[in-house]
Amino acid sequence: MEDTPEVLTGWVENWSLLSQSWRVALVVFGLVFATATVAFIVSRVILYLEHRFERSENIWDDTFLHALRRPAIGFVWLQGVYWAAEVAHKYSQADIFSVNDVLLELGFIWIIVWTLFGAIKQGESVLASPMRMKRPMDYTTVNAISKLLRAVVAITALLTVLQSLGYSISGVLAFGGVGGIAVGFAAKDLLANFFGGFIIHLDRPFKVGDWVRSPDRNIEGTVEKIGWRLTTVRTFDKRPLYVPNAAFTQISVENPSRMTNRRIHETIGIRYVDVGEMSSIVSEIREMLKNHEEIDANQTLIVNFLAFNSSSLDIMVYTFTKTVEWVKFHEVKQDVLLKISDIIESYGAEVAFPTRTLHVAESVRVESRQSDNDERVPDDGEKSRSSMSGHGQTSQSADSGPVREPSGPGQHTTRGDEGESQ
CATH class of the missing domain: 3.30.70.100 (Alpha-Beta Plaits)
Incomplete structure (x- = not known):
């Protein structure tokens, strides 16, 4: 086998102290153990370099190493397991080992995508961090660029995987062009929300953390997330409100945060x-x-x-x-x-409050005084008997009893009707 180390193949074929099956098992075990050892060493080395570069003025070297550390370990395991599978495939007729080359190729694509996704994520955190950038970018803009780059990487990886599996990319693209029309009609709401999210990222009427409200809809709260289909708004009573992005292309949005x-x-x-x-x-x-x-x-x-x-x-x-x-x-x-x-x-003034003034006509006041003078004056005995209650009864009569008007038809009224009768 060309990809299998020659020294391992020679040892398996020429060392006769053990049976062939045992020799193959020892070689496979040795390859897996060596792979684990190398992966550990690579992890420690990259981690050491990452801590070392954190003290440098360049903010991108440690960021790149942090994004590379896990994919590098994955690459070591991919290569080591591939060699072990090739050794087993040389001395075994199992069908599972016949796809080693295809799995190795797909594994490399996965490692590259993993690395690029990690680099995009690290770049997003750096560009939006006020601690690492003197002039950090707006988080909403960085997040939109990050999503776009992830989509490009994912689509490219998918087309490469299809090509590796033997499918024609030109046929896939042709099918996408014809079938895209039908999909577009079937998922028009989904596409409307997608382009609505794109318009939000492009025009930036609001960003994550802004207080927004709409006079056209019952929408008011703080923006928590702007997705490609939905925007999450946390209302002031702490309830999440999920608004389709297409709605923002049809309503007025007020941004009090600005x-x-x-x-x-x-x-x-x-x-x-x-x-x-x-x-x-x-x-x-x-x-x-x-x-x-x-x-x-x-x-x-x-x-x-x-x-x-x-x-x-x-x-x-x-x-x-x-x-x-x-x-x-x-x-x-x-x-x-x-x-x-x-x-x-x-200034000796006061803040006003609602009041009402009642003006009583002069003739009514004169008649009331005459009625009070005509009341009987009690003698000494009556004064002593009514000393505790007479005054209150007189006041009650004066306050609540009817006031007699000059005799005449229809001229008997109470005090509550005085203003109206005059």
Whole structure:
């Protein structure tokens, strides 16, 4: 056998101390043991070089060695097991050993694909790492390039495997061209999602980690993963939402993560009796916002008397914070509102709340006083007997009893109807 070491073949054929079957078994065992020893040595050597190169300024040498270490061990085992199988095949008629050459060729393809996949994965982690790159690339872009390279490697490996098994690549490509039309019609939704994912990677309206929401659909949360078919969004109640990529080509998507400022827009009302202090209050609130360290004075800042409302004089406060962080924004907003409250109180004014004033006609008030004067005055005995309860009964009568109007048809009314009867 040409690929079998000549010294092993000669030893099997010429050493007569043992039977041929024992000699073959010893040679196979020796090859497997030697393969394990060499694989261990190769692993230790590559691991030593990897740690050695980690201290160098080049970030790619140790990365390449890390991607190469396991495939190198696999290559050693592939070659050693192939030699052992060839020795066994020379002295055995088993059909399983007849495919040694094909398995060796497929094994080499597998080792190459394994190495390339490892190198792509290591390159992805390096390019997106802020610890290893001064200007790291966007993870979404790196992930898209990585997936594309993996697809190219996988398709190339598949075509090479088919060629090694005796299939014509030209026939496979021709079948793919004709059958691709039927597959395209049958899997149009799958292809729509695939190209939707490609558009997301190309246009990058959002990336992994962004907060997105859609005014057209009930979609809001943090992007966790952008796949070729689905995009995973983690909603704010911590539920995963799986959105087909084709949906993003048909809806509007808002990306609040890319906002430059957060807005404070409040309407604050003061009482009507404080109208004389309105101008001073508005001016001081405006100055406070301009000098606030967390308010961006370069953005639109509006503090003005807005409207005469039903129960208040409204002041509009419209400004933007420097921070875009959700928690810190609310801390800044709380500080601003408390300072506005202090300004209003410093002028003796108050924040208004809904009130209602009831105006009673003069004739009703005069009649009520006359009715009180006409009531009987109790004597001393009655005063002593009613000292504990008389006053409360009189108050109750005055508060809840009917008030008599001047005699006339249809002019008897209660106090609750006073405004309406006048």
